[in-house]
Amino acid sequence: MSRAQWGARDYRQPNGATPYSRKRRGVKLHYLGTAYQDRNHLSCAAYVRQLQAQHMDGNGWSDIGYSFVVCTHGYVYEGRGLARRNSANGNTALNEQDYAVLLMVGSSGLTKPTNAQLDGARDAIDYCRTKGGAGTWLGGHRDGYATACPGDTVYAWAKKGAPRPKTTTPEKGLDMDKKQVFDAVWEQDALRAPSTSTTAKTNPTWKPGNALRDTYDRTNHILDAVKSLATEVAALRAEVAQLKKGA
Ligand SMILES: [Zn+2]
Numbered sequence: 001m002s003r004a005q006w007g008a009r010d011y012r013q014p015n016g017a018t019p020y021s022r023k024r025r026g027v028k029l030h031y032l033g034t035a036y037q038d039r040n041h042l043s044c045a046a047y048v049r050q051l052q053a054q055h056m057d058g059n060g061w062s063d064i065g066y067s068f069v070v071c072t073h074g075y076v077y078e079g080r081g082l083a084r085r086n087s088a089n090g091n092t093a094l095n096e097q098d099y100a101v102l103l104m105v106g107s108s109g110l111t112k113p114t115n116a117q118l119d120g121a122r123d124a125i126d127y128c129r130t131k132g133g134a135g136t137w138l139g140g141h142r143d144g145y146a147t148a149c150p151g152d153t154v155y156a157w158a159k160k161g162a163p164r165p166k167t168t169t170p171e172k173g174l175d176m177d178k179k180q181v182f183d184a185v186w187e188q189d190a191l192r193a194p195s196t197s198t199t200a201k202t203n204p205t206w207k208p209g210n211a212l213r214d215t216y217d218r219t220n221h222i223l224d225a226v227k228s229l230a231t232e233v234a235a236l237r238a239e240v241a242q243l244k245k246g247a
């Protein structure tokens with residue numbers, strides 16, 4: 001979700017706009033480190049806004065510290081994103097070194113990430129690699145810094161290479177390849193380049209990265225729609241099978 005979608009406050013200038021000065025080695029994962037109870041997805045954005053407020057008003061940082069945040073429902077929230085240096089890894093050198101991705105699970109209460117969340121975190125990692133130029137290194141906040149973060153479960157998953165959880169996609173034919181969808185949406189957008197450059201001229205805050213993010217969001221929407229269609233088809237098939245048995 002873009003910052004506008006989760007209702008982010010503007011980051012402070014100039015520090016919030018500090019770019020990375022070199023390529024990222026990879027991605028570090030984080031957890032909340034506090035008690036966390038799972039919640040309805042409708043309150044997830046408010047929770048991310050609360051994190052941002054803690055970081056800006058409590059810690060005095062110029063923005064939410066993380067590059068990306070992933071809720072238990074698998075949604076990815078843009079924090080500092082791909083271009084602006086995060087402030088979550090412990091110190092400036094560590095922030096320069098790796099992206100910071102938070103999984104919204106606690107040190108007590110809900111401590112185990114959901115499959116949807118691991119799926120979302122995997123998306124975020126891939127996004128950092130393919131669009132942010134991050135290397136393949138993968139680890140946790142605790143690597144090179146004295147902290148329990150990101151907790152044993154998330155850390156073990158990172159060290160296994162963050163495998164995508166096996167989901168029960170019932171309809172093979174509808175199991176679309178994410179990269180193909182992304183490329184298709186991107187290509188379609190490229191055909192609309194004239195209007196995009198008009199946007200760039202009239203909207204001073206427009207950046208090429210926004211288009212990329214929009215494409216990424218739309219890709220996810222398409223895949224979500226396909227997934228729910230697949231679920232419906234499976235349910236209908238099960239009903240038909242039941243009816244046949246009855247007949
Ligand atoms: Zn951390």
Ligand SMILES: [Zn+2]
Nearest residue numbers: 041044071073
């Ligand atoms: Zn959520």
